[in-house]
Amino acid sequence: MNWKQLFPQFEPELIELIEKEAVQRSFNAGDIIMRTGQYIKSTALVLEGQIKIYRENQDGGEFLMYYLGPGQACAVSMICAIQSHTSEIMAKAEEDTEVLMIPVQLMDDMMNKYKSWYQFVIQTYRSRFDELLSVVDNIAFRNMDERLEFYLKRYTDKTGKKNIELSHQQIADDLNSSREVISRLLKKMEQRNMVKLHRNMIELL
Amino acid sequence: MNWKQLFPQFEPELIELIEKEAVQRSFNAGDIIMRTGQYIKSTALVLEGQIKIYRENQDGGEFLMYYLGPGQACAVSMICAIQSHTSEIMAKAEEDTEVLMIPVQLMDDMMNKYKSWYQFVIQTYRSRFDELLSVVDNIAFRNMDERLEFYLKRYTDKTGKKNIELSHQQIADDLNSSREVISRLLKKMEQRNMVKLHRNMIELL
DNA sequence: CTCACAATGTGACAGAAATCACAACCGTAT
DNA sequence: ATACGGTTGTGATTTCTGTCACATTGTGAG
Incomplete structure (x- = not known):
C-alpha cells in the first residue's frame, strides 16, 4: 500500500522517519481498535478503511461521533498520547482497516522538527473539534x-x-x-x- | 493585575514576549466577545472573570458548552487563529472579564520556541475536547x-x-x-x- | 422446499418534555 | 401604598420518542 499519496503534504524526511519507526497494523471489520479507559501508546494514521469513533455509556448505549477515513488521524489518540492519559472513547473498524501506528515518543520530536506534521496535527484537532461541534448541534437542536x-x-x-x-x-x-x-x-x-x-x-x- | 501567577508554567522569555506583544482587554458582564462567523485575529488568555462558550442556532436557541475561567484559553480561537478560519461558536462575558489577546502572527513562533507554550496549547485542546465529550454524553444519554x-x-x-x-x-x-x-x-x-x-x-x- | 432467523412493519401505550394559559409572588420605583 | 415588571408555580394539552407485543417478509442453510 503506497500510503504516501494519502499524506502528500509531509516532507521527505518526515516520510522517511515514519517509514522507519511506524508500524503498520491491520484490523478486521468489527474489531475494537481502542476502548474507553485504555492507555494509548501510539497515534494512528488511517491508510485504508473506516474507523468509527463513538461513545459508550454504562448501559451499553452507543453514540456515534464521527468516522475516520484514509488520510485522517485520531485526534483523541494524539492528545492522549502526548499527555499519556487514558482514552475516553471507543474506536471500532467499520470495514477492514489498515493503520500506521506512530509511537508516542516520536511525537514531540516530530512536532518540533517537521512543520508539515505540526500543521497536520493542528488540522486534525480543528476538524475533529468541528465535527464534535456539529454533533452537539444536532442532538441539542434537532x-x-x-x-x-x-x-x-x-x-x-x-x-x-x-x-x-x-x-x-x-x-x-x-x-x-x-x-x-x-x-x-x-x-x-x-x-x-x-x-x-x-x-x-x-x-x- | 499580576497575570503571571495564573500561568506559572510559562518560561521567563515567553512571559517577556507576551508582556511585550499581547494586549489586555476588558469586557463587561454580558458583552459578546466573539460571535459565530467572525474572523479571529488573536487568541485569548483569560485573566479574570468567566467566559461562557455556547452554540447558537437559527431560531435564537442557545446551548451552553462550557465556561472559561482565569488561567484558561479558548481552544477554538487557537485553532481558528492558526488556520485563519471563522469561529463557529459564541463567547460571552458572564462576569466582568479581563483577557490577554495574543496576536495570531506570534503563535507559530511561540509554538516552535517555547516548550511551555506548546504544552499549554496541547493541554488546552485536551481539556476542551474532554469537556465537549462530556457535553455530548449528557445530551445523548441523560x-x-x-x-x-x-x-x-x-x-x-x-x-x-x-x-x-x-x-x-x-x-x-x-x-x-x-x-x-x-x-x-x-x-x-x-x-x-x-x-x-x-x-x-x-x-x- | 421448508425451516429458522434476521429484518422490517405496525398498533398501542407510557413517559419526557415543550407549549399554552394563567395565577401568584416579589421587589422596587413612583 | 400602589403599580408594574420580572420571576415562579401549576394545570391541561400536545408532540416526540421509547417500549412492548406481535405480524409479516426476505434470505440462506439444510
Whole structure:
C-alpha cells in the first residue's frame, strides 16, 4: 500500500522517519481498535478503511461521533498520547482497516522538527473539534428526523455510495435511538421520496 | 493585575514576549466577545472573570458548552487563529472579564520556541475536547433532570459558591429547554432535599 | 422446499418534555 | 401604598420518542 499519496503534504524526511519507526497494523471489520479507559501508546494514521469513533455509556448505549477515513488521524489518540492519559472513547473498524501506528515518543520530536506534521496535527484537532461541534448541534437542536437525515447524508458523503448498507437496528444504535423509531421515520422519508427502502439497504434519492 | 501567577508554567522569555506583544482587554458582564462567523485575529488568555462558550442556532436557541475561567484559553480561537478560519461558536462575558489577546502572527513562533507554550496549547485542546465529550454524553444519554443536576454542579464547581444566582429562565436557555420544565424539575429536587429555592437564587445542599 | 432467523412493519401505550394559559409572588420605583 | 415588571408555580394539552407485543417478509442453510 503506497500510503504516501494519502499524506502528500509531509516532507521527505518526515516520510522517511515514519517509514522507519511506524508500524503498520491491520484490523478486521468489527474489531475494537481502542476502548474507553485504555492507555494509548501510539497515534494512528488511517491508510485504508473506516474507523468509527463513538461513545459508550454504562448501559451499553452507543453514540456515534464521527468516522475516520484514509488520510485522517485520531485526534483523541494524539492528545492522549502526548499527555499519556487514558482514552475516553471507543474506536471500532467499520470495514477492514489498515493503520500506521506512530509511537508516542516520536511525537514531540516530530512536532518540533517537521512543520508539515505540526500543521497536520493542528488540522486534525480543528476538524475533529468541528465535527464534535456539529454533533452537539444536532442532538441539542434537532429532532430525530433531522438527525437521521444528517446521519444518512454523512454516511453517503463518507463512503461515496448512494446505497447505505445498514440495518435499521444499526442506525438506531448509532443515534442512540430504537429500531422502531428509525423504521417509522424512514417510512416517512420514503413517502416524501427522499429514500427508497430495501432489505439491509437504503437508497438515498 | 499580576497575570503571571495564573500561568506559572510559562518560561521567563515567553512571559517577556507576551508582556511585550499581547494586549489586555476588558469586557463587561454580558458583552459578546466573539460571535459565530467572525474572523479571529488573536487568541485569548483569560485573566479574570468567566467566559461562557455556547452554540447558537437559527431560531435564537442557545446551548451552553462550557465556561472559561482565569488561567484558561479558548481552544477554538487557537485553532481558528492558526488556520485563519471563522469561529463557529459564541463567547460571552458572564462576569466582568479581563483577557490577554495574543496576536495570531506570534503563535507559530511561540509554538516552535517555547516548550511551555506548546504544552499549554496541547493541554488546552485536551481539556476542551474532554469537556465537549462530556457535553455530548449528557445530551445523548441523560434526561433533563440529570442534565440539570450536572449543570448546577458544574456551576458551583466553577464559581466556588454554593448559591447559584440565576433565574430559571437563564438555566433553561443554557440547557436549551423551557422555563416551566426547569421550574418543575427544581421543585422535585427541592422535595428530595437536594436544593433550596429562593428568588433568583438556588442553594445547593 | 421448508425451516429458522434476521429484518422490517405496525398498533398501542407510557413517559419526557415543550407549549399554552394563567395565577401568584416579589421587589422596587413612583 | 400602589403599580408594574420580572420571576415562579401549576394545570391541561400536545408532540416526540421509547417500549412492548406481535405480524409479516426476505434470505440462506439444510
